[in-house]
Amino acid sequence: MRAFLAFCLAATMAACSAPPNEAGQAAITAVEPQRIVTLNGTLTEIVSALGLGSNIVGTDVTSKYPEAVNALPKLGHDKAIRAEGVISLSPDLVLANADQLDPAVEGQLRQAGVRLLLFTPQNSIDGTKQLIAQIADSTGRSAEAAALAAHIDSDRAAVVPLSPSPKVLFIYARGAGTLLVAGEGTPVQSLITLAGGTNAVTGFADFKPLTPEALVAANPDVVLYFNTGADDLQGNEGLLRVPGMASTGAGRNGAFIRLDPVVMAGFGPRAGKAVALLNADLARYVKP
Numbered sequence: 001m002r003a004f005l006a007f008c009l010a011a012t013m014a015a016c017s018a019p020p021n022e023a024g025q026a027a028i029t030a031v032e033p034q035r036i037v038t039l040n041g042t043l044t045e046i047v048s049a050l051g052l053g054s055n056i057v058g059t060d061v062t063s064k065y066p067e068a069v070n071a072l073p074k075l076g077h078d079k080a081i082r083a084e085g086v087i088s089l090s091p092d093l094v095l096a097n098a099d100q101l102d103p104a105v106e107g108q109l110r111q112a113g114v115r116l117l118l119f120t121p122q123n124s125i126d127g128t129k130q131l132i133a134q135i136a137d138s139t140g141r142s143a144e145a146a147a148l149a150a151h152i153d154s155d156r157a158a159v160v161p162l163s164p165s166p167k168v169l170f171i172y173a174r175g176a177g178t179l180l181v182a183g184e185g186t187p188v189q190s191l192i193t194l195a196g197g198t199n200a201v202t203g204f205a206d207f208k209p210l211t212p213e214a215l216v217a218a219n220p221d222v223v224l225y226f227n228t229g230a231d232d233l234q235g236n237e238g239l240l241r242v243p244g245m246a247s248t249g250a251g252r253n254g255a256f257i258r259l260d261p262v263v264m265a266g267f268g269p270r271a272g273k274a275v276a277l278l279n280a281d282l283a284r285y286v287k288p
Contacts, residue, residue, distance in 0.1 A: 032140040033093035033115075037075070037086055042266035043095045043119070044069055046132055049148055049269040050141040058089045065262050083108035095135070097121060121267070123190040125152065125275075128267045148269050155272030159279045162196035162286045169200040169220035169250070171210060171239075179242065180207040181214070188224070191264060195278035197222070212244035222285050223250045224278075226265075227258040255285040 037058045038044040044063035047056060053066060058073040060081065075085045083105045086094060091114060098118040101109075109116050117138060119131060129149045136145030170182040170192070182188045183204040192199050200220035223239060234241075236256045245251040257278075264274045 033091075035089065035091045035093070036139075037089055037091040037094045038063060039075065039081060039086075039094065039096035039100065040119075041065070042121075042131075042268040043097070043135070045266065045268040045270070046135050046148075047095065047139070050132070050136055050139065050144045052139060052141065057091060058086070081105060083112070087112050087114065091115075093117070093139070095119070121187075123187045123267050125156065125194065125267070125271055128152065128269075128271045131267075132269065152269065152272035155270075155276050156194075157272075158276040159194075159196065160283065162279070162282060163288060164286065165196060165198045166221040166282055166286055167200040167219065167249075168192045168197035168222045168224060168282065169215075169218055170224045171242075172207060173225065179210040181210045181218075182207055187265065187267060190267070191274060191278060192224075194275045195282055197278075197282050210242070212242075215242070215244035216247050219248050221249045221253075222255045222257060222282060223248075224257050224259055226261045228261055253285065257281045 032052070032055075034055055035057045036047060036052060036055050038047055038056055039060040041060070041062035041064060044056065044059050045065050047053065048066050048069070053068060056069060056072060058075050059069050061074050061077045063069050063072075063074075073085075073089065075081050078100050079102045081101060086105075086109060094109060094114055094116045096116070096118055098120045100118075106116065106118075117135075119134070121127075129152065132148050133142070133145045136142045170186075170188045172180045172182065174180055181201055182199070183201055183206055184199070185205045186207065189199045200218040201214065223245075225239070236254065239245055239256050240251060240254075250256065259278070263270055263277070
């Protein structure tokens with residue numbers, strides 16, 4: 001599930017600790033790098049939004065926005081990323097999430113003199129602003145960071161209170177016949193809460209397989225799923241055939257919402273927009 005969370009909900013739906021330098025101490029260097037490798041979709045989007053998109057020379061496979069990054073070399077994902085591939089691009093800055101890279105790869109990059117900054121996701125609006133500010137401070141783009149933070153607040157201003165708060169279940173299709181639901185500590189749970197909903201399942205962290213019994217017990221008012229999983233789920237009609245779904249409020253009312261993972265998965269510059277979009281979708285199914 002680490003791969004999915006990095007994509008998503010991304011992701012890739014991330015605040016971060018101060019980036020460590022090679023000695024493990026916090027460091028901020030306001031120097032604009034010319035060759036940047038970003039190994040997380042949210043980090044890629046932030047660097048691009050700060051006006052440094054043309055300086056990115058390689059990314060990981062979760063980096064899909066903006067469109068221009070899709071033409072860049074893809075270096076794999078998480079523990080599958082190899083130092084040789086990164087070093088071959090001659091980067092003067094590499095950005096990744098903490099615990100994402102294989103320790104041996106991290107060591108190889110540092111031994112090669114690569115400036116490597118690592119971040120720890122927190123999945124919140126305030127955390128997103130902090131992350132943007134940290135990356136901006138490390139790349140000489142502080143003024144742009146302030147503008148991005150203001151834009152996030154402006155987008156989020158469109159969110160309206162939902163009463164009653166709908167119970168929302170996120171289902172992730174992971175291959176044929178494998179459905180997982182999002183529990184506590186996931187980016188999608190944070191997104192649901194910020195949009196005015198309540199996660200329909202509790203008592204577990206990360207993701208776990210969906211069972212008919214758990215689905216009926218959760219009785220969600222709304223079900224979310226990524227449009228990239230539409231084929232596996234066979235759309236709304238397929239969701240209705242999931243055992244137990246017809247007995248839920250979402251099943252009876254056809255309250256199924258498709259999410260675009262590129263927009264919704266990560267807590268990046270479009271976090272405010274993602275929250276507002278989901279809030280508007282959920283409002284259609286709230287009956288005071």
